[in-house]
Amino acid sequence: MTLAEFQRLIDAIYGAKDRGRGLEGTFMWFTEEVGELSRALRRGKQGPPLEEEFADVLAWLATLASIAGVDLEAAARAKYATGCPRCASIPCRCAEPLRPTAPATPSIGC
Numbered sequence: 001m002t003l004a005e006f007q008r009l010i011d012a013i014y015g016a017k018d019r020g021r022g023l024e025g026t027f028m029w030f031t032e033e034v035g036e037l038s039r040a041l042r043r044g045k046q047g048p049p050l051e052e053e054f055a056d057v058l059a060w061l062a063t064l065a066s067i068a069g070v071d072l073e074a075a076a077r078a079k080y081a082t083g084c085p086r087c088a089s090i091p092c093r094c095a096e097p098l099r100p101t102a103p104a105t106p107s108i109g110c
Contacts, residue, residue: 004073007062018063026067030060 001009018026037053045053065072079085084092 002073003076004071006058007066007072010059010062011066014059014063015066019067023064023067026060026063030057030064033057033060 021029033053033056037057040050040053062072065075082088083090084094086092087094
């Protein structure tokens with residue numbers, strides 16, 4: 001299945017409901033799914049449970065794109081088909097600043 005086919009499938013299944021919820025409400029659901037993916041990754045889940053979380057995030061992203069009138073496949077192709085948008089290399093050869101590593105244990109409130 002291509003990304004465009006997936007976006008059309010998700011729109012056929014959930015489009016009317018998602019458009020009724022609107023962009024803001026749908027975005028809140030998307031961020032909740034990203035949170036669930038984050039928890040699954042942090043807990044080291046693998047196999048089908050992790051794959052389901054990735055699929056959910058992709059489905060909500062497809063819904064957001066549909067509501068916003070964005071063709072995900074065309075957008076991805078336009079931005080990344082020739083490699084990194086900054087250096088145009090595959091793999092990317094841009095120098096990246098060092099990023100702090102995540103804490104070993106969640107801080108209070110996580």
